[in-house]
Amino acid sequence: MTAAFLILAVLTVAGGVAAMTLRRLVHCALALTVAFAGLAALYVNLGAEFAGLAQLLVYVGAIAILIVFVVLLTRGGESAPIEIFSPAALAGVAIALAVFGVLAWAVKTSSVGHSSWTGAAAGAAPQASMRAIGLALMQLYVVPLEVIALMLTAAMIGAVILALRERPLDKAGTPPVTELRVG
Amino acid sequence: MNPLAGCLLVSALLFSVGLSGALTRRSAILVLAGIELMLNAANLNFIAFWRYGPHPELLTGLIFVIFSIAVAAAEAAVGLALILAIYRHARTSDVSEITEMKG
Numbered sequence: 601m602t603a604a605f606l607i608l609a610v611l612t613v614a615g616g617v618a619a620m621t622l623r624r625l626v627h628c629a630l631a632l633t634v635a636f637a638g639l640a641a642l643y644v645n646l647g648a649e650f651a652g653l654a655q656l657l658v659y660v661g662a663i664a665i666l667i668v669f670v671v672l673l674t675r676g677g678e679s680a681p682i683e684i685f686s687p688a689a690l691a692g693v694a695i696a697l698a699v700f701g702v703l704a705w706a707v708k709t710s711s712v713g714h715s716s717w718t719g720a721a722a723g724a725a726p727q728a729s730m731r732a733i734g735l736a737l738m739q740l741y742v743v744p745l746e747v748i749a750l751m752l753t754a755a756m757i758g759a760v761i762l763a764l765r766e767r768p769l770d771k772a773g774t775p776p777v778t779e780l781r782v783g
Numbered sequence: 784m785n786p787l788a789g790c791l792l793v794s795a796l797l798f799s800v801g802l803s804g805a806l807t808r809r810s811a812i813l814v815l816a817g818i819e820l821m822l823n824a825a826n827l828n829f830i831a832f833w834r835y836g837p838h839p840e841l842l843t844g845l846i847f848v849i850f851s852i853a854v855a856a857a858e859a860a861v862g863l864a865l866i867l868a869i870y871r872h873a874r875t876s877d878v879s880e881i882t883e884m885k886g
Contacts, residue, residue, distance in 0.1 A: 605786070609793040616797055616820050620804030625812060632816050635797075639823050643848075646790070646834045651826075651848045658852050663819065663859045670812055670863045674870045692806030696799040703795035713788045726839030736842050737849075748853045755857030762864035765871070 605645055612638030625671045633664040647726060650733050790831035798824035811866045811876045815859065822855050 615635030619628045636659035643652035707713050737745055784792075801820030808814060826848045833844025870876050873883070 605789065609789070613793065613796050613800065616800040616804075619816055619820070620800055620808065620813070625810060628813055628816065632819075635820065636823070639827060642793075642827060643830050646830050648830050648833070648845055648848070651830060651845055651852075654849055654852050655826075658856050659819075659823075662856060666859060666863055667812060667816065670866055673867060674812070674876045689807045693803050695806060696803030699802055700795055700799035703798070704792060707788055707791045707795065712785075712791065714785075726834065728839075728842060728845055732842060733845065733849075736846055741846055741850075744850060748850055752853060752857055755861050759860040759864040762861065762868050 608642045629667045787835040794824045794827040
Protein backbone atom coordinates (compact mmCIF):
# COMPACT_ATOMS: atom_id res chain seq x y z
CA MET A 601 0.00 0.00 0.00
CA THR A 602 1.60 3.21 -1.15
CA ALA A 603 1.56 6.68 0.36
CA ALA A 604 -0.45 8.02 -2.59
CA PHE A 605 -3.17 5.45 -1.96
CA LEU A 606 -3.29 6.36 1.74
CA ILE A 607 -3.54 10.09 1.03
CA LEU A 608 -6.30 9.59 -1.57
CA ALA A 609 -8.19 7.21 0.73
CA VAL A 610 -8.08 9.70 3.62
CA LEU A 611 -9.21 12.51 1.28
CA THR A 612 -12.10 10.45 -0.07
CA VAL A 613 -13.35 9.25 3.31
CA ALA A 614 -12.99 12.73 4.81
CA GLY A 615 -15.00 14.18 1.93
CA GLY A 616 -17.69 11.58 2.47
CA VAL A 617 -17.86 12.21 6.22
CA ALA A 618 -18.03 15.97 5.66
CA ALA A 619 -20.79 15.54 3.06
CA MET A 620 -22.84 13.53 5.51
CA THR A 621 -22.30 15.72 8.59
CA LEU A 622 -22.10 19.37 7.46
CA ARG A 623 -25.10 21.54 8.06
CA ARG A 624 -25.50 23.68 4.96
CA LEU A 625 -26.53 21.73 1.87
CA VAL A 626 -24.18 23.63 -0.48
CA HIS A 627 -21.22 22.71 1.72
CA CYS A 628 -22.42 19.10 1.65
CA ALA A 629 -22.50 19.18 -2.16
CA LEU A 630 -18.95 20.58 -2.27
CA ALA A 631 -17.67 17.92 0.14
CA LEU A 632 -19.40 15.27 -1.96
CA THR A 633 -17.56 16.60 -5.02
CA VAL A 634 -14.25 16.21 -3.14
CA ALA A 635 -15.16 12.60 -2.31
CA PHE A 636 -16.05 11.84 -5.94
CA ALA A 637 -12.83 13.44 -7.21
CA GLY A 638 -10.83 11.46 -4.64
CA LEU A 639 -12.47 8.28 -5.87
CA ALA A 640 -11.59 9.16 -9.47
CA ALA A 641 -7.97 9.64 -8.39
CA LEU A 642 -8.10 6.29 -6.57
CA TYR A 643 -9.26 4.60 -9.80
CA VAL A 644 -6.35 6.17 -11.69
CA ASN A 645 -4.02 5.08 -8.88
CA LEU A 646 -5.27 1.51 -9.28
CA GLY A 647 -4.58 1.57 -13.02
CA ALA A 648 -8.12 2.14 -14.29
CA GLU A 649 -7.59 5.41 -16.15
CA PHE A 650 -10.75 5.12 -18.24
CA ALA A 651 -12.98 4.47 -15.22
CA GLY A 652 -11.33 7.41 -13.42
CA LEU A 653 -12.04 9.72 -16.35
CA ALA A 654 -15.63 8.50 -16.59
CA GLN A 655 -16.05 9.04 -12.85
CA LEU A 656 -14.65 12.56 -13.14
CA LEU A 657 -16.90 13.41 -16.10
CA VAL A 658 -20.12 11.89 -14.79
CA TYR A 659 -19.90 12.50 -11.05
CA VAL A 660 -17.86 15.69 -10.68
CA GLY A 661 -19.06 17.14 -13.96
CA ALA A 662 -22.72 16.21 -14.01
CA ILE A 663 -24.11 14.79 -10.78
CA ALA A 664 -22.50 17.33 -8.45
CA ILE A 665 -23.79 20.18 -10.63
CA LEU A 666 -27.23 18.55 -10.70
CA ILE A 667 -27.25 18.32 -6.89
CA VAL A 668 -26.28 21.99 -6.58
CA PHE A 669 -29.09 22.93 -8.97
CA VAL A 670 -31.65 20.96 -6.95
CA VAL A 671 -30.37 22.56 -3.72
CA LEU A 672 -30.93 25.98 -5.27
CA LEU A 673 -34.35 25.07 -6.74
CA THR A 674 -35.71 23.60 -3.51
CA ARG A 675 -34.47 26.47 -1.32
CA GLY A 676 -33.35 23.94 1.24
CA GLY A 677 -30.10 25.75 1.91
CA GLU A 678 -30.18 25.21 5.64
CA SER A 679 -30.83 21.60 6.53
CA ALA A 680 -32.04 20.80 10.00
CA PRO A 681 -29.09 19.89 12.20
CA ILE A 682 -28.70 16.27 13.13
CA GLU A 683 -29.87 15.66 16.67
CA ILE A 684 -26.91 13.50 17.44
CA PHE A 685 -28.46 11.90 20.52
CA SER A 686 -31.93 11.30 19.15
CA PRO A 687 -32.86 7.60 19.06
CA ALA A 688 -33.25 7.58 15.26
CA ALA A 689 -29.82 9.11 14.64
CA LEU A 690 -28.16 6.82 17.19
CA ALA A 691 -29.82 3.79 15.60
CA GLY A 692 -28.68 4.86 12.12
CA VAL A 693 -25.08 5.36 13.21
CA ALA A 694 -25.13 2.08 15.13
CA ILE A 695 -26.43 0.19 12.08
CA ALA A 696 -23.72 1.76 9.90
CA LEU A 697 -21.02 0.87 12.46
CA ALA A 698 -22.33 -2.70 12.64
CA VAL A 699 -22.23 -3.00 8.84
CA PHE A 700 -18.65 -1.69 8.81
CA GLY A 701 -17.69 -4.13 11.56
CA VAL A 702 -19.11 -7.10 9.65
CA LEU A 703 -17.42 -6.02 6.40
CA ALA A 704 -14.04 -5.41 8.09
CA TRP A 705 -14.31 -8.75 9.90
CA ALA A 706 -15.06 -10.50 6.60
CA VAL A 707 -12.06 -8.87 4.91
CA LYS A 708 -9.77 -9.69 7.85
CA THR A 709 -10.74 -13.36 8.10
CA SER A 710 -10.87 -14.14 4.37
CA SER A 711 -7.85 -15.37 2.46
CA VAL A 712 -7.56 -11.88 0.96
CA GLY A 713 -6.77 -10.41 4.37
CA HIS A 714 -3.65 -12.49 5.07
CA SER A 715 -0.39 -10.66 4.63
CA SER A 716 1.00 -13.62 2.70
CA TRP A 717 -1.65 -13.25 -0.01
CA THR A 718 -0.31 -12.04 -3.33
CA GLY A 719 -2.54 -11.51 -6.30
CA ALA A 720 -1.73 -12.78 -9.75
CA ALA A 721 -0.73 -9.27 -10.79
CA ALA A 722 0.27 -7.71 -7.49
CA GLY A 723 3.33 -6.13 -9.05
CA ALA A 724 2.66 -4.34 -12.31
CA ALA A 725 -0.68 -2.75 -13.08
CA PRO A 726 -2.65 -4.63 -15.72
CA GLN A 727 -2.86 -3.09 -19.15
CA ALA A 728 -6.25 -1.61 -20.00
CA SER A 729 -5.74 0.49 -23.10
CA MET A 730 -8.54 2.52 -24.63
CA ARG A 731 -8.35 0.20 -27.64
CA ALA A 732 -8.94 -2.89 -25.49
CA ILE A 733 -11.86 -1.24 -23.66
CA GLY A 734 -13.41 -0.10 -26.94
CA LEU A 735 -13.07 -3.55 -28.47
CA ALA A 736 -14.61 -5.16 -25.39
CA LEU A 737 -17.52 -2.70 -25.44
CA MET A 738 -18.14 -3.20 -29.16
CA GLN A 739 -17.74 -6.98 -29.31
CA LEU A 740 -18.26 -8.89 -26.07
CA TYR A 741 -20.43 -6.37 -24.23
CA VAL A 742 -22.36 -4.84 -27.11
CA VAL A 743 -25.78 -6.02 -25.89
CA PRO A 744 -25.36 -4.52 -22.37
CA LEU A 745 -24.12 -1.33 -24.05
CA GLU A 746 -27.31 -1.08 -26.11
CA VAL A 747 -29.43 -1.81 -23.03
CA ILE A 748 -27.64 0.97 -21.15
CA ALA A 749 -28.28 3.34 -24.05
CA LEU A 750 -31.98 2.51 -24.00
CA MET A 751 -32.10 2.92 -20.20
CA LEU A 752 -30.36 6.30 -20.35
CA THR A 753 -32.89 7.49 -22.95
CA ALA A 754 -35.79 6.29 -20.81
CA ALA A 755 -34.29 7.92 -17.70
CA MET A 756 -33.81 11.21 -19.54
CA ILE A 757 -37.42 11.27 -20.78
CA GLY A 758 -38.66 10.23 -17.33
CA ALA A 759 -36.69 12.96 -15.57
CA VAL A 760 -38.00 15.61 -17.97
CA ILE A 761 -41.61 14.45 -17.52
CA LEU A 762 -41.24 14.32 -13.72
CA ALA A 763 -39.76 17.80 -13.55
CA LEU A 764 -42.38 19.36 -15.86
CA ARG A 765 -44.34 21.98 -13.99
CA GLU A 766 -47.87 20.83 -13.19
CA ARG A 767 -50.64 23.08 -14.46
CA PRO A 768 -53.47 23.76 -12.02
CA LEU A 769 -56.91 22.28 -12.76
CA ASP A 770 -59.30 24.48 -14.75
CA LYS A 771 -62.81 25.36 -13.53
CA ALA A 772 -64.48 22.21 -14.84
CA GLY A 773 -62.01 20.17 -12.83
CA THR A 774 -60.37 18.48 -15.79
CA PRO A 775 -56.62 18.59 -15.93
CA PRO A 776 -55.33 20.62 -18.87
CA VAL A 777 -53.56 18.85 -21.67
CA THR A 778 -49.85 19.26 -21.20
CA GLU A 779 -48.52 21.21 -24.13
CA LEU A 780 -45.27 20.12 -25.61
CA ARG A 781 -43.99 22.87 -27.84
CA VAL A 782 -41.43 21.88 -30.39
CA GLY A 783 -39.04 24.37 -31.89
CA MET B 784 -1.97 -5.60 5.12
CA ASN B 785 -1.88 -6.17 1.40
CA PRO B 786 -3.18 -3.60 -1.12
CA LEU B 787 -6.41 -5.44 -1.92
CA ALA B 788 -7.42 -5.59 1.75
CA GLY B 789 -6.64 -1.86 2.04
CA CYS B 790 -8.94 -1.08 -0.89
CA LEU B 791 -11.68 -3.26 0.56
CA LEU B 792 -11.41 -1.55 3.96
CA VAL B 793 -11.58 1.93 2.40
CA SER B 794 -14.60 0.80 0.41
CA ALA B 795 -16.30 -0.62 3.52
CA LEU B 796 -15.64 2.66 5.38
CA LEU B 797 -17.10 4.69 2.52
CA PHE B 798 -20.13 2.40 2.35
CA SER B 799 -20.85 2.75 6.07
CA VAL B 800 -20.42 6.54 5.90
CA GLY B 801 -22.97 6.66 3.08
CA LEU B 802 -25.30 4.31 4.94
CA SER B 803 -25.19 6.37 8.13
CA GLY B 804 -25.89 9.53 6.14
CA ALA B 805 -28.80 7.95 4.27
CA LEU B 806 -30.26 6.73 7.56
CA THR B 807 -29.79 9.82 9.72
CA ARG B 808 -30.07 12.89 7.46
CA ARG B 809 -33.53 14.30 6.90
CA SER B 810 -32.96 16.21 3.66
CA ALA B 811 -33.98 14.07 0.67
CA ILE B 812 -31.03 15.42 -1.33
CA LEU B 813 -28.57 14.18 1.29
CA VAL B 814 -30.28 10.79 1.43
CA LEU B 815 -29.67 10.52 -2.32
CA ALA B 816 -26.06 11.65 -1.79
CA GLY B 817 -25.59 8.87 0.77
CA ILE B 818 -26.93 6.32 -1.72
CA GLU B 819 -24.49 7.64 -4.33
CA LEU B 820 -21.62 7.20 -1.86
CA MET B 821 -22.65 3.56 -1.28
CA LEU B 822 -22.75 2.95 -5.05
CA ASN B 823 -19.28 4.44 -5.38
CA ALA B 824 -17.96 2.19 -2.62
CA ALA B 825 -19.18 -0.82 -4.60
CA ASN B 826 -17.45 0.55 -7.71
CA LEU B 827 -14.17 0.83 -5.80
CA ASN B 828 -14.50 -2.84 -4.88
CA PHE B 829 -14.97 -3.80 -8.53
CA ILE B 830 -11.88 -1.83 -9.55
CA ALA B 831 -9.81 -3.32 -6.70
CA PHE B 832 -10.78 -6.90 -7.57
CA TRP B 833 -10.11 -6.22 -11.27
CA ARG B 834 -6.66 -4.80 -10.42
CA TYR B 835 -5.54 -7.55 -8.03
CA GLY B 836 -7.63 -10.43 -9.34
CA PRO B 837 -6.38 -13.40 -11.37
CA HIS B 838 -7.59 -12.35 -14.85
CA PRO B 839 -7.29 -8.58 -15.34
CA GLU B 840 -6.97 -8.95 -19.12
CA LEU B 841 -10.67 -9.85 -19.36
CA LEU B 842 -11.58 -6.29 -18.19
CA THR B 843 -14.68 -7.60 -16.38
CA GLY B 844 -14.58 -5.34 -13.32
CA LEU B 845 -13.62 -2.29 -15.37
CA ILE B 846 -16.51 -2.71 -17.81
CA PHE B 847 -18.91 -3.33 -14.92
CA VAL B 848 -17.81 -0.06 -13.29
CA ILE B 849 -18.41 1.84 -16.54
CA PHE B 850 -21.94 0.42 -16.77
CA SER B 851 -22.50 1.07 -13.08
CA ILE B 852 -21.52 4.74 -13.50
CA ALA B 853 -24.07 5.04 -16.34
CA VAL B 854 -26.79 3.48 -14.18
CA ALA B 855 -25.89 5.78 -11.29
CA ALA B 856 -26.17 8.81 -13.57
CA ALA B 857 -29.67 7.76 -14.64
CA GLU B 858 -30.62 7.07 -11.03
CA ALA B 859 -29.41 10.49 -9.88
CA ALA B 860 -31.27 12.28 -12.69
CA VAL B 861 -34.57 10.52 -11.97
CA GLY B 862 -34.12 10.80 -8.19
CA LEU B 863 -33.43 14.53 -8.29
CA ALA B 864 -36.41 15.08 -10.63
CA LEU B 865 -38.56 13.17 -8.12
CA ILE B 866 -37.26 15.38 -5.29
CA LEU B 867 -38.16 18.46 -7.35
CA ALA B 868 -41.67 17.14 -8.05
CA ILE B 869 -42.21 16.31 -4.37
CA TYR B 870 -40.92 19.75 -3.37
CA ARG B 871 -43.43 21.43 -5.72
CA HIS B 872 -46.22 19.33 -4.24
CA ALA B 873 -45.37 19.41 -0.51
CA ARG B 874 -43.20 22.60 -0.32
CA THR B 875 -40.52 20.69 1.56
CA SER B 876 -37.73 18.24 0.86
CA ASP B 877 -37.56 16.99 4.43
CA VAL B 878 -38.23 13.26 4.34
CA SER B 879 -39.65 13.24 7.88
CA GLU B 880 -42.33 15.79 6.93
CA ILE B 881 -43.54 14.04 3.79
CA THR B 882 -46.03 11.73 5.46
CA GLU B 883 -48.90 11.58 2.99
CA MET B 884 -48.21 8.04 1.84
CA LYS B 885 -47.32 6.80 5.30
CA GLY B 886 -49.32 3.71 6.24
